[in-house]
Amino acid sequence: MYADGVNLHFDGLSNEPKRSHLCNLHQSLIECNDILLRNDRQLLNPRNMSSSGDQRAFVYGSENGHGQVAFLENMANKRVTVEYGRSKYELRPFSMLIVKDGVVLFDTADVRKSFSGHQRRTYSPLVKPATLEWKTWSELNVSMETLRKRVVAMQPIEQLRLTADQSDYMTYETTFNLRQPHGLSVNTNDDAATLQVTSCEGNSIIAFVDGWLIGERSLAYPGGNCSKEFQFHMPMNVDVNHNHELKLVSVSLGIHSLESNHSKGITGSVRVGHADLTDAQEWRMYPCLIGEQLEIYRLQWSNSVPWTAVSRLSASSGDGVTSGRQLMSWYRTSFQYPLELHTTSEQQSSILLDLFGLTRGRAFINGHDLGRYWLINDEGDFVQRYYQVPQDWLLQDDKNLLVLFDELGGSVADVRLVSSAMVLADETEDNIAGH
Numbered sequence: 001m002y003a004d005g006v007n008l009h010f011d012g013l014s015n016e017p018k019r020s021h022l023c024n025l026h027q028s029l030i031e032c033n034d035i036l037l038r039n040d041r042q043l044l045n046p047r048n049m050s051s052s053g054d055q056r057a058f059v060y061g062s063e064n065g066h067g068q069v070a071f072l073e074n075m076a077n078k079r080v081t082v083e084y085g086r087s088k089y090e091l092r093p094f095s096m097l098i099v100k101d102g103v104v105l106f107d108t109a110d111v112r113k114s115f116s117g118h119q120r121r122t123y124s125p126l127v128k129p130a131t132l133e134w135k136t137w138s139e140l141n142v143s144m145e146t147l148r149k150r151v152v153a154m155q156p157i158e159q160l161r162l163t164a165d166q167s168d169y170m171t172y173e174t175t176f177n178l179r180q181p182h183g184l185s186v187n188t189n190d191d192a193a194t195l196q197v198t199s200c201e202g203n204s205i206i207a208f209v210d211g212w213l214i215g216e217r218s219l220a221y222p223g224g225n226c227s228k229e230f231q232f233h234m235p236m237n238v239d240v241n242h243n244h245e246l247k248l249v250s251v252s253l254g255i256h257s258l259e260s261n262h263s264k265g266i267t268g269s270v271r272v273g274h275a276d277l278t279d280a281q282e283w284r285m286y287p288c289l290i291g292e293q294l295e296i297y298r299l300q301w302s303n304s305v306p307w308t309a310v311s312r313l314s315a316s317s318g319d320g321v322t323s324g325r326q327l328m329s330w331y332r333t334s335f336q337y338p339l340e341l342h343t344t345s346e347q348q349s350s351i352l353l354d355l356f357g358l359t360r361g362r363a364f365i366n367g368h369d370l371g372r373y374w375l376i377n378d379e380g381d382f383v384q385r386y387y388q389v390p391q392d393w394l395l396q397d398d399k400n401l402l403v404l405f406d407e408l409g410g411s412v413a414d415v416r417l418v419s420s421a422m423v424l425a426d427e428t429e430d431n432i433a434g435h
Contacts, residue, residue, distance in 0.1 A: 159265025
């Protein structure tokens with residue numbers, strides 16, 4: 001998720017009134033630049049303007065006459081009037097005035113002076129879902145004969161040592177036996193029927209037993225704690241006293257920027273019941289996805305895997321395609337970029353990929369990596385649903401290749417390309433339907 005609470009939105013469009021207010025602050029500081037640089041810093045030398053000490057002045061320049069800048073601060077939660085020099089100034093709660101030679105240049109609380117309107121974001125369809133013909137291929141449909149990067153060791157290796165952070169993905173494989181002790185039955189509510197994987201913050205583990213998904217666990221918040229336990233419950237039909245295949249797909253959800261040592265993947269024990277599978281047992285590790293290794297997101301290598309068509313919905317059900325909803329699946333389609341629809345407006349706008357219906361994964365346009373997407377649902381709304389597509393990456397005279405990798409069984413039925421703009425609220429009424 002890109003930061004979206006600053007003066008520019010994630011796609012470069014103006015975030016008003018923050019952008020204009022910040023611009024006016026900078027202009028005011030530029031106007032005071034000479035005076036500020038000629039004088040010592042006054043941060044530790046405030047002048048109290050009230051007995052409570054909640055109103056203070058930081059003064060730069062001469063005491064009298066021309067060439068003085070004052071920062072008048074109100075730290076109280078109420079509006080006050082202060083006297084400074086020969087004038088009175090009204091300070092709103094938790095605000096500051098920049099005053100040069102008795103003239104107010106900037107009021108931190110007066111946002112409407114910087115931008116008086118209210119903005120809303122609009123979305124106009126460029127490529128509709130009904131026009132996209134999708135094909136799919138799953139990483140889980142790979143045969144044992146497929147040539148791929150593989151490392152074999154007697155214990156699992158930390159992810160970044162093998163991927164060098166060139167891929168978010170690492171697959172671990174081994175076998176285990178769910179032993180039935182002393183003739184007793186195994187209850188799936190007992191510890192004997194649980195899988196525990198030690199991993200890190202900012203990590204996801206997708207677990208499969210004999211090719212069947214048994215769950216996904218993740219810790220999305222950043223951090224350097226790599227002793228976190230991810231617990232899974234074994235399915236009821238796992239036979240005891242038989243060997244079973246265990247596949248763990250580790251997904252890096254980001255590197256913590258404030259740490260010097262980074263780790264991902266399996267960083268400790270892997271326990272089935274009370275047995276530790278990391279103790280002198282063969283592990284097969286596959287850094288990166290097969291689709292990444294083959295670069296199937298590039299046009300020249302796109303046919304390196306056997307794609308199958310995603311069937312379309314019937315006319316009575318509506319436009320678009322069926323969901324598919326396969327785990328660890330790649331999706332491919334192509335589209336013509338309608339340049340004339342995007343360039344007819346004089347407003348500043350951006351091109352966004354609407355990934356509604358998908359879960360978590362990666363997106364590519366014409367071989368360019370758009371980065372990770374993750375449609376986290378926060379109380380009915382998505383933290384981020386739209387992802388910026390640089391216009392320079394789109395072909396105007398040829399088909400554009402869109403390739404998506406989705407981890408957790410999402411649907412491509414509603415994926416589309418839209419043009420987005422920030423407009424004044426009273427200008428959006430005719431465009432709300434485009435959302």
